[in-house]
Amino acid sequence: MACLTHHHHNHNNSWLTLTPPNANMLSQQRFPLSSAYRLEKVFPVYAMGVPDPDPESVLDGSDPIWDAVRGEAKLEAEKEPILSSFLYASILSHDCLEQALAFVVANRLQNPTLLATQLMDIFCNVIMHDKAIQRSIRLDVQAFKDRDPACLSYCSALLYMKGYHSLQVYRVAHALWHQGRKVLALALQSRVSEVFGIDIHPAAKIGEGILLDHGTGVVIGETAVIGNRVSLMQGVTLGGTGKEIGDRHPKVGEGALIGASATILGNIRIGEGAMIAAGSLVLEEVPPHSIVAGIPAKVIGGLQEHDPSLTMKHDATKQFFTHVAANFRDEKPSGAQGPDRNEVNT
Helix, strand or coil: CCCCCCCCCCCCCCEEECCCCCCHHHCCCEEECCCECCCCCCHHHHHCCCCCCCCCCCCCCECHHHHHHHHHHHHHHHHCHHHHHHHHHHHHCCCCHHHHHHHHHHHHHCECCECHHHHHHHHHHHHCCCHHHHHHHHHHHHHHHHHCCCCCCHHHHHHHCHHHHHHHHHHHHHHHHHCCCHHHHHHHHHHHHHHHCCEECCCCEECCCCEECCCCCCEECCCCEECCCCEECCCCEEECCCCCCCCCCCEECCCCEECCCCEEECCCEECCCCEECCCCEECCCECCCEEEECCCCEEEEECCCCCHHHHCCCCHHHHHHHHHHHHHHHCCCCCCCCCCHHHHHC
């Protein structure tokens, strides 16, 4: 399927000449390093946490994310010739970011009964007709590039980051869910869980500019809601508290940072710009711009920064355990004495 806009403009002489193995008919084909796409927003600016930009601010019909991906892929092919075929097939042979993403994810999720060609058709059919997803895939890749120091480039996020891949497959599954194609949406959820170890229900509502750092073990329930510019570390659970039905999962406000292995249970709200320390068990609502930690989690302080998800500072854990240690020293040891009988009976 063709991209929404596929007219290449030859405004410069930067070209890549690449002859992929087993592609004699494509030998000496040239690929321009820039493509023109009219975007509705300035993606890199918004993903950094600046408020939603003026719709009139348009990058003169360019797609800076896709241009960067292609430029990086060209350089990587020159540095590592052994990867040239892989980079050609995954990025340089495609006309736009949407097609490249569909190809990469389809090949990672394929199995003997769910072919890569079938998956790519599914992804392309959804993404190419959904401007919201087209916007989100760019905001998300910008988030990975800006916030994850292990993400060396846009290209590496697109090719290798399973947190990014899982998030984009969720976006496709979410669209399918609302089209009434729930069985297919659940099949994609299951396949992502098998391959990447990340379980996101297709009915969950997730905003833009999201970072799933590492991603392994992340579980996001059916009625969970995640605002824009949220960062979640590995092992995070947004779950229910039992067998209740209906709206039963957490609501995470914009700009929140949720530390590794944090568990948030029930239909509770995590305020905007809040920080959940690693390993915390959150059972009650968290005020905006506050720091919570512990089991069960308690408020231990406030935050000056607006969006901790953008700075990715996890100093709250140190602060919490220093606070706990100080309190522990001040308390009298109870020894091996059992609880008072009256306390047990009350």
